[in-house]
Amino acid sequence: MRTPSGPGSAQQAPGRGPVRSGPPETTRTARQHAPITATGLIVKVILLGLVAGIAIWAAFPLIAAKLWVGLAVLVVTTVGLGYLYLTRRHIPAKYLVPGTIFLIAFQVFPVLYTASTAFTNFGDGHRGAKDDAIVAIGSSSVKQVPGSAEYTLAIATTGDPATGPLVFLVTDPSTGTVSAGDSDGLRPLDAADVTVTPAGKVTAAQGYTVLNFGQASVRSQEITDLVVPTPGGALRSNGLSRAYEGKAIRAYDRSCDCITDSETGRTWTADGTVGAFVAADGERLAQGWQVGVGLKNFARVLTDPNISGPFFGTLLWNFAFAIGSTGFTFGLGMAIALALHSPRMRGTNLYRVFLILPYAMPSFAMLLVWRDMFNTDFGLINNLFGLGVDWFGEAWSARVAVLLVQLWLGYPYMFLVATGALQAIPRELTEATSVDGASPWQSFRAVTLPLLLVALSPLLIASFAFNFNNINAIWFTTEGGPFAPDNPTNGATDLLITYTYRLAFGAQGAEFGLAAAVSIFIFAIVATVSAISFRRTRQQEEVYS
Amino acid sequence: MRIRTAGVVTVLGLALAASGCGGDNSNDEPATKATSPAAGGKLVIWADDKRTAALKPFAEKFGQDNGVTVEVQAVSKDLQTNFVTASQQGSGPDVVVGAHDWIGNLVQNGAIDPVQLAAAQRSSFNETAIKAVTFNGQLYGVPYATENIALIRNTALAPEAPKTIEDLVATGKKLKADKKASEILCLQSGQNGDAYHVYPLYTSAGGYLFGTTANGDYDPKDLGVGKPESIEAFKKIGKLGEKGDGALKRSITGENSIATFTGKKCAFLVSGPWAIADAKKADISYDISPVPGFAGGKQAQPFVGVQAFYVAAKGKNKALAQEFVTNYVTTPELAVALYQAEPRPPALTAAFDQVKGTDPDLAKFSEAGRNGQVLPAIPAMAAIWDPFGKAEAAVIGGADPAKTVTAAGKTISGQIK
Numbered sequence: 001m002r003t004p005s006g007p008g009s010a011q012q013a014p015g016r017g018p019v020r021s022g023p024p025e026t027t028r029t030a031r032q033h034a035p036i037t038a039t040g041l042i043v044k045v046i047l048l049g050l051v052a053g054i055a056i057w058a059a060f061p062l063i064a065a066k067l068w069v070g071l072a073v074l075v076v077t078t079v080g081l082g083y084l085y086l087t088r089r090h091i092p093a094k095y096l097v098p099g100t101i102f103l104i105a106f107q108v109f110p111v112l113y114t115a116s117t118a119f120t121n122f123g124d125g126h127r128g129a130k131d132d133a134i135v136a137i138g139s140s141s142v143k144q145v146p147g148s149a150e151y152t153l154a155i156a157t158t159g160d161p162a163t164g165p166l167v168f169l170v171t172d173p174s175t176g177t178v179s180a181g182d183s184d185g186l187r188p189l190d191a192a193d194v195t196v197t198p199a200g201k202v203t204a205a206q207g208y209t210v211l212n213f214g215q216a217s218v219r220s221q222e223i224t225d226l227v228v229p230t231p232g233g234a235l236r237s238n239g240l241s242r243a244y245e246g247k248a249i250r251a252y253d254r255s256c257d258c259i260t261d262s263e264t265g266r267t268w269t270a271d272g273t274v275g276a277f278v279a280a281d282g283e284r285l286a287q288g289w290q291v292g293v294g295l296k297n298f299a300r301v302l303t304d305p306n307i308s309g310p311f312f313g314t315l316l317w318n319f320a321f322a323i324g325s326t327g328f329t330f331g332l333g334m335a336i337a338l339a340l341h342s343p344r345m346r347g348t349n350l351y352r353v354f355l356i357l358p359y360a361m362p363s364f365a366m367l368l369v370w371r372d373m374f375n376t377d378f379g380l381i382n383n384l385f386g387l388g389v390d391w392f393g394e395a396w397s398a399r400v401a402v403l404l405v406q407l408w409l410g411y412p413y414m415f416l417v418a419t420g421a422l423q424a425i426p427r428e429l430t431e432a433t434s435v436d437g438a439s440p441w442q443s444f445r446a447v448t449l450p451l452l453l454v455a456l457s458p459l460l461i462a463s464f465a466f467n468f469n470n471i472n473a474i475w476f477t478t479e480g481g482p483f484a485p486d487n488p489t490n491g492a493t494d495l496l497i498t499y500t501y502r503l504a505f506g507a508q509g510a511e512f513g514l515a516a517a518v519s520i521f522i523f524a525i526v527a528t529v530s531a532i533s534f535r536r537t538r539q540q541e542e543v544y545s
Numbered sequence: 546m547r548i549r550t551a552g553v554v555t556v557l558g559l560a561l562a563a564s565g566c567g568g569d570n571s572n573d574e575p576a577t578k579a580t581s582p583a584a585g586g587k588l589v590i591w592a593d594d595k596r597t598a599a600l601k602p603f604a605e606k607f608g609q610d611n612g613v614t615v616e617v618q619a620v621s622k623d624l625q626t627n628f629v630t631a632s633q634q635g636s637g638p639d640v641v642v643g644a645h646d647w648i649g650n651l652v653q654n655g656a657i658d659p660v661q662l663a664a665a666q667r668s669s670f671n672e673t674a675i676k677a678v679t680f681n682g683q684l685y686g687v688p689y690a691t692e693n694i695a696l697i698r699n700t701a702l703a704p705e706a707p708k709t710i711e712d713l714v715a716t717g718k719k720l721k722a723d724k725k726a727s728e729i730l731c732l733q734s735g736q737n738g739d740a741y742h743v744y745p746l747y748t749s750a751g752g753y754l755f756g757t758t759a760n761g762d763y764d765p766k767d768l769g770v771g772k773p774e775s776i777e778a779f780k781k782i783g784k785l786g787e788k789g790d791g792a793l794k795r796s797i798t799g800e801n802s803i804a805t806f807t808g809k810k811c812a813f814l815v816s817g818p819w820a821i822a823d824a825k826k827a828d829i830s831y832d833i834s835p836v837p838g839f840a841g842g843k844q845a846q847p848f849v850g851v852q853a854f855y856v857a858a859k860g861k862n863k864a865l866a867q868e869f870v871t872n873y874v875t876t877p878e879l880a881v882a883l884y885q886a887e888p889r890p891p892a893l894t895a896a897f898d899q900v901k902g903t904d905p906d907l908a909k910f911s912e913a914g915r916n917g918q919v920l921p922a923i924p925a926m927a928a929i930w931d932p933f934g935k936a937e938a939a940v941i942g943g944a945d946p947a948k949t950v951t952a953a954g955k956t957i958s959g960q961i962k
Contacts, residue, residue: 124924125653127633136655136858140683150663213868214585214612220862238661239868246661286653286924306959377796378805392736393795393942481736481935485944486952488935502931509650509924510626 044085051081077101111523118516121293124509126275130289134252137259137277137287141250145232148245149174152200153237155216155223156180156208166219166226167208170235170243171200178202181228181235201241216240259285297517307503307518310490315525317399318495322468325406326460332407333414334452338444341422352419359412367476370405374477392478395492402477402493406467413463421455422448450540457537464533465526474498496522585613588865591628592642594619596852599886600642603879613865625650632656632859639860640870645677645851648685649924657855659683660867666875674892677851677919682760686853687874688892689883693847693914694742694817696836699829702726702812706834710746710845713813713837714790720812728811729791734941735798738934742815743782743793745845748918749838752778754929755921765925765961770933771954779936779946781839786941793941818889818910833909835916849917851892890914928960 055078062071084093120126152171157164168181169189178194179186193206204210216223217240228235233247250261258269259277268277268285275291276284301307336355340348358366373380374391382389391401425448433443453460467473474480480491480498490499496518504515588608592600597619608615618638620627625647631637633654641657651657662684667675674688696713698706702720707713717729733739752775756767769775785792797805806814807827814820815836824831838845854874856866873879880896888904890911891897901908920926936953940946 124629124650127629127654132655136652139658139858140652140655140681142659143683144661212585212612213865217586217588217611217613217862217865217868220586220864223864237864237867239866239871240864241868241872242661242663244661286649287655288653306956372798372800375796375798375801377794378801379796390795390942479737481938483737483935483939485936485939485949488932488953488956509653509927 048082048085051078114516114519114523117512118297118520119292119294120290120513121275121288121296121511122290122513122516123504123511125286126288126290128289130270130275133277133285133287133289134259137250137285138248138252140287141261142236142246142248145245145247148232151235151243151245152202153239153241153243154202155211155219155237155240156202156205157211158208161209161211161215162218164209166222168226168228168235168237168243169194169202169205169208169210171196171202173200176200178205180205180208183226183228185229186235213240293513297513298520300514301517301521306489307500310487310494310499311496314490314494314496314499317493318468321399321403321406321493321495322464322470324403325410325467325470325473326463328403328407329410329414329463330418330456330460332411333416334418336411336415337418337422338448340419355415356412358408359416363409364472364476366409367405367472370408371477374401393482395482398478398482398493402473405477406470406473409473410463417456417459418452421452424455425451454537454541457533457540461530461533461537465530468495468526468529469497469522470495471497471501475501496525585611586862586865587614587616588640588862588869589638589860590615590617590640590642590869591620591624591638592617593624594621595887596642596883599883600879603873603882607869607873615869628857629654629656632857635859637857637859639857639862639866641855641857642852643855644920645686645688645853646920646922646926648678648680648855648922649926651855652680652685653924655858657685658858658863659685660687660856660871662687662871662875666871669875669894671892671894671897673849673914673917673919674851676761677849677922678853680922681762686855687870688851688853689874689880690852690887690889691849691892691911691914692817692852692889693849693910693917694745694815694836695833695847695910695913697806697814697816697820697824697831697833699806699809699812700832701830702809706832707813707837709837709840710749710785710792711840714785714792717792717812718790726809726811728794728797728805730793730813730815731797731802731806731811732793732815733797733799733802734793734795734938736795736938737931738937738939738941739799740930740933740937741848743937744918745815745836745838745847746782746785747775747778749842749845750778750781751843754933755923755925763921763923763926765923768954768958768961770929770936770957771951775954776947776950779940779950781842782937783940783943783946786943788943795938795941818906819887821888821906833906833913835913844916847914847917848920849914850920852889925961928957932956 055074058074059071062074081097084090084097149172152173154169156167156169158167159165165182169178170181170186171178176191176196178189178191178196180189181187189205194202195204196202202210211219223237223240226237230245233245235243236246237243247262249263250259252258253260256267256269258267260267266279268279268283270276271278272291273293274284274288276288278284339345340351345351371392372378374382376382376388376390376393379391381387381391389397392398429447429451430443433447434440438446474493474495475498478491478493480494480502482493483489483491489502494502500515500518500522504511504518588604590600590604597617600617604615604617607613624641624643628637628641628643629651633656637656648657667684670688671691674691675684677691678684678686678688696706702725703716705716707716714729717726720726721729733742753769753772755763755765755769758764782793783789787794802814803816803820803823805811806816806820807823807829809829821831836845836847854870856863856870860866875893877891877893877896877899880891880893881899884891884896884900888907890907891900897907897911921929932953936949939949
């Protein structure tokens with residue numbers, strides 16, 4: 001906390017003026033005042049070396065994936081960092097750049113990525129590109145040709161085991177004949193030229209090198225890709241020791257941009273607006289791809305009655321929850337801090353240790369313990385007080401219960417920060433008020449609380465923003481419940497985040513696009529509230545500092 | 546001075562960077578060596594914690610026998626989601642082990658490929674298990690264990706297996722009146738319900754989830770929730786609820802149901818093979834029988850789930866993965882080892898017969914699941930769990946079944962694409 005005697009922000013700005021107006025002098029003085037020390041040099045070398053090392057480590061996958069834009073960003077950033085810290089100029093930038101890079105990497109980029117996802121249909125069934133979907137449709141339709149034989153397979157080559165062209169040596173179990181197959185087709189081999197085990201596996205063949213499992217497994221991709229054409233379909237490997245005659249029932253046809261089923265003759269035409277192959281009767285193939293859908297996700301949030309209907313009720317409770325969680329924890333934390341701040345209080349350190357205990361326990365586990373404590377028949381709370389309250393079964397008792405849990409989990413933090421802030425308030429101020437005849441309550445209202453709030457307002461705003469999206473507090477206790485019998489999508493303790501989590505991930509597979517659109521709405525709400533509060537805090541600071 | 550500093554920094558920085566490179570190179574070396582005949586390809590398997598431990602020795606043996614490296618990696622949380630995401634990015638495994646109801650979602654994301662089993666291999670498995678891993682007419686995984694729930698009862702409190710739910714409630718009520726137990730039945734529900742555990746009662750009362758198409762697959766367009774049959778079923782379930790017999794209660798949750806049973810506070814528990822270890826530890830004399838149905842109702846059908854091995858569509862070593870899944874997972878030894886890691890009935894008939902003699906519970910669970918229904922693997926099933934469970938909880942709490950189930954049906958159909 002700034003001491004109240006410090007200069008106001010209005011006076012600071014002109015104070016910086018001369019510094020900025022004369023950069024040559026400042027750099028020279030800086031050079032004179034900051035001799036290069038061995039420690040400084042070593043730290044610099046290690047940090048820059050780490051940057052270079054990380055950059056090189058990151059460059060290989062980028063090159064492998066042919067992500068040239070990413071590579072360019074990497075090179076520019078690394079070179080820029082090297083230049084910045086090797087030159088003696090740009091002193092302010094040296095302080096600002098690391099923070100800025102982290103800000104971009106961990107704040108700006110995720111927000112932009114979320115925003116860009118919101119304009120797509122990214123989700124289960126629409127994860128990859130169209131080509132991936134076509135491949136998936138084709139390979140999942142491969143069926144064994146009815147009545148065809150199961151062959152015993154050996155992988156062989158006519159050249160070097162590691163690089164030579166691959167050949168399938170297949171044994172027909174019924175006839176015992178061995179054939180060699182490659183992409184040109186099957187040709188029978190002379191029985192005298194091959195050695196076959198009783199199980200039918202070829203172990204040696206004239207003119208071929210038979211690969212063992214180890215050798216073959218290295219060339220797995222080539223083996224999977226090798227398809228030996230046969231009259232009925234194609235011979236494919238099934239693992240490394242068996243082959244079967246299979247046929248892809250569904251194939252992509254570029255001319256009509258559609259998938260055709262050769263058994264039924266049905267066709268599914270690609271629909272670029274939904275990212276799926278759709279039949280004439282509206283049936284979709286499950287394997288779709290990711291496409292841009294424009295504002296559809298946003299429109300759905302606003303127009304779908306399932307989403308927009310309970311939106312405002314949920315929003316209201318969401319505010320109540322965030323304000324309640326922050327307010328009650330602050331109230332209790334501050335009250336205890338004030339009590340322990342009293343000079344007449346004894347054994348304060350012991351009390352402090354006990355009070356911080358809840359803060360030291362993992363909140364995940366504590367939330368689950370609390371959930372069980374609120375159980376109607378077996379829970380500690382009802383048993384202890386001889387109650388029969390159906391805590392999580394009634395809307396208001398569930399709301400009270402989650403706020404109680406929040407209070408227990410959160411007050412130690414508020415107690416800690418309030419204790420710190422209280423110690424920074426000079427006792428003379430409160431003493432002065434008592435000399436002036438103010439009651440302790442008046443002195444608290446007029447002096448201590450405003451000064452505390454000046455120091456703690458940013459923390460309270462941060463706590464509000466955190467609790468506004470505190471998915472764990474709800475998900476691990478009530479899961480958003482209780483739910484009205486006629487509405488299983490929206491419960492009495494649902495926050496916007498738990499509610500949309502259920503919508504986006506509870507249905508038929510995850511819908512990241514929709515989830516991203518909702519997070520942008522939530523982001524806008526939290527940002528607006530925080531901006532307004534920060535503005536008000538600043539006004540307050542100007543009054544009290 | 547200034548130039549010298551810059552020079553020192555650059556040189557040292559480059560040296561460090563070069564050492565970073567060196568690290569990369571040294572990592573690459575074994576990979577280049579791998580082309581030599583001594584070291585073969587690498588197979589990566591993802592499984593949950595328990596199965597990882599059981600798989601490891603077998604995977605290592607498979608690796609040694611065939612001159613390849615097998616890595617079993619434990620993914621303790623959200624295996625399915627992690628697998629889909631990783632396989633999309635090209636960093637997924639070659640083989641994944643998981644429940645059969647993942648198949649619908651894995652297929653729509655192009656994450657797994659069908660497997661081809663020879664007719665003889667196919668017939669060595671339990672028929673239900675093969676049916677469970679068949680999706681859209683294709684076999685997508687090799688099953689290794691089945692699981693279903695049954696009625697586990699404390700024979701000291703309830704010596705006779707109840708023939709109907711009404712019998713069970715009568716026995717339970719009597720035990721409660723005699724202060725021998727505090728609950729009639731431990732069937733987990735919680736505040737938001739549990740569709741999996743209540744499903745036998747729902748089917749016995751006449752409800753269904755999905756109709757079936759001509760070829761026997763579940764049909765997402767024929768949704769049974771919200772239909773008159775489901776309302777009737779929920780009416781019967783509601784009569785067992787808090788405002789009725791008090792046999793079904795929202796306070797009995799997944800966390801406390803088994804503990805309440807082993808604490809001898811209820812004589813009947815509806816649960817799966819995973820509850821047996823706790824019952825044995827608590828030294829309870831128990832017996833296992835099928836979940837009874839309503840008197841005069843249909844048969845109570847539990848869900849039958851299957852655990853299976855899948856071949857990843859985007860794995861780097863698909864040929865080896867197929868080899869492992871189709872020719873190695875189909876051996877009884879592995880199935881028995883996996884059974885020993887966690888006692889679920891093996892899907893391989895030979896393995897089942899092998900362990901049946903030493904574990905009488907196994908046959909009883911299997912018997913309880915004989916008339917079970919394969920848990921639907923279609924993606925639409927994901928939309929059922931949450932609304933169905935909540936409808937169950939609401940009805941148990943005394944809500945109007947017609948209104949509740951209609952709303953649940955509407956929500957579910959709205960979420961099915």
